[in-house]
Amino acid sequence: MSQVNVTWEGNMKFVGADNNGFKVPMDASDIYGGKNEGTRPMDLMLMSLGGCTGIEVGHILNKMRVAYERLDVEVNGNRVKEHPMVFSDIQMIYRLSGESIPIEKVTKAIQMAEQVYCSAANMMNKVAEITCSIEINGTAYKYEPISPTK
Structure with a gap:
């Protein structure tokens, strides 16, 4: 089974992490209040x-x-x-x-x-x-x- 964890880091930014520890920052567009701190x-x-x-x-x-x-x-x-x-x-x-x-x-x-x-x-x-x-x-x-x- 695949598993990832997605953690809220404030505002609209989330960081996804896989079981190997690789992390991917994600953020919403500015119309949703994002601050361009990650990939959509x-x-x-x-x-x-x-x-x-x-x-x-x-x-x-x-x-x-x-x-x-x-x-x-x-x-x-x-x-x-x-x-x-x-x-x-x-x-x-x-x-x-x-x-x-x-x-x-x-x-x-x-x-x-x-x-x-x-x-x-x-x-x-x-x-x-x-x-x-x-x-x-x-x-x-x-x-x-x-x-x-x-």
Whole structure:
């Protein structure tokens, strides 16, 4: 079982801590009385999605023996206007750099990460449409998931 503790530190600031002692400060926006002393909780959800898929993509590429020098994930989310203001759609951009990175293997790694291994993606895609694109060494590629029959 996963467990975290979230502690109020005054005003609208909270600090989350996991069982390993890693801490994340969170704060509300100024319209709720926040003082910009931490990340907004909804932004943390996008970070979690990027981190989860990034870890899985990196792990899968390592197993495929695909060497890369950089792997970044940009995550952009749009929220609905009414409460609860959940994400309606999320766009992810996977940026890699290195020599001889095959787009087919990157595509397969992303597909496996988002559809099978990343719990955050599997949970969030029940609420929001998640789309992605790929950039390798500055060249943009359209993400086209590989058919299960291939």
